[in-house]
Amino acid sequence: MLERAVFFVSDQTGVTAETLGHSLITQFSGQHYRQVTLPFIDSEDKAREAVRTIDAAARDGVPRPIVFSTMVQPELREIVKESAGLHLDIFDEFLEPLATELGETPQYRLGMAHGVSDIDTYMKRIEATNFALANDDGGISRNYDAADVILVGVSRSGKTPTCLYLALQYGVYAANFPLTDDELESGTLPGFLVQQKRKLFGLTIAPDRLREIRKERRPMGKYSSAQQVRFELRESDKIFRRYGIPNVNTTSFSIEEISSRILDSTGVERRVRP
């Protein structure tokens, strides 16, 4: 099948254009896409270079490129729109109705504000990331009093990446505690965790998926055996039920979805907004 080029063009990182474009193109599965991000297109020269790149992808016999763009400055947007391709730009579509509603002229400023609030946001995300690192996998700090949420689950159920994502994206203080033989065989949690019961949130996962993930780490042995994996997940489910710990099955979710479901389910407030 012919490959269609999809460009994400931005005067900033391109993350917004990618997020937008990805939501849209995944609605059409009968296509082959080649995805290219062109970030930091913040001058006329760079905009013309982007046009050349896009036009080069629009050769004869190839379907024309699709261009998702987030170009704040109208004059740069106009240059990019001279290129071959279907152009979909959020500022084109949404800035005018928003300006009318707010009764204010847009400032056409690049990306995020670089003011005091940004420094504050940066600090909060860094502090939350450091917290996640210090309180990873039952780590030495165990500063659970300061935690917003404490994830519990067996090894490789997704605790660490979820904690880090919660920290980086939302500034949430997320600790995690691994369920090991001590807990799984006794069916009980240690006292210092029971004290924090209202902060606990469980992660579970389908046995086949967990085996697949564990085999990446250690292909052989008990750790990734069907019997061991089934035992651990059965016992961790029992612990969740026994202590009434809300939990989510992560099998078919991305890290973003798991994180978002945890916030939604626990009501934990994010400390920053992206």
Added chain:
Amino acid sequence: MLERAVFFVSDQTGVTAETLGHSLITQFSGQHYRQVTLPFIDSEDKAREAVRTIDAAARDGVPRPIVFSTMVQPELREIVKESAGLHLDIFDEFLEPLATELGETPQYRLGMAHGVSDIDTYMKRIEATNFALANDDGGISRNYDAADVILVGVSRSGKTPTCLYLALQYGVYAANFPLTDDELESGTLPGFLVQQKRKLFGLTIAPDRLREIRKERRPMGKYSSAQQVRFELRESDKIFRRYGIPNVNTTSFSIEEISSRILDSTGVERRVRP
């Protein structure tokens, strides 16, 4: 000033609606916003509940809410649009031109595909995150042969969160190495780093900003003193010049921007797309 409610409504995590909405509302600084995310609105009942929440924010004398939504299913989108507020939905605006261009009917499926490629993406992000953790702060693993990029910089210049973001967002294998007195006083890098010279990327930061960040950790003492911070940054700049290490000043950038600039500048290929 009157606070205006801004809702991000989604049948999935709400991350796309937030990203889109944030890019737009930051263009208007003369406003006070109260931001609320309503994720996982994936049934008629939940859509009606969202309508009640939005309508409750549209009281007399308060400017009407703004609703950024990413609702794939037209019937749920229609319900949400019954609420008071200015409605801006990406599927409303962009799905039809895209369907016409691609010659394909959209599938109206929720969020990301839950197929094999997702498992693959999940694994890659997890492996990259584990790599970042194992190779953080000159950690024991020093598996630099496998690294895509190795960040160098003084303490608190942003190495760790940037490495983790590169891993979680892009699946990139990012290690980091802190410049300490050993390197700063001798002006040289250890041999195992020089061997990886083409992978090195430097982070620098304004002295005042670094002091501010360090004071959060240790308010007193040499670590956050003006003299020490200036010395470290001056010497790290010399090292970057001496070895020809490309670098970015992180002072006024978010973690996303730093990460994106590193990819753009080094040409390191992302291993996953969000």
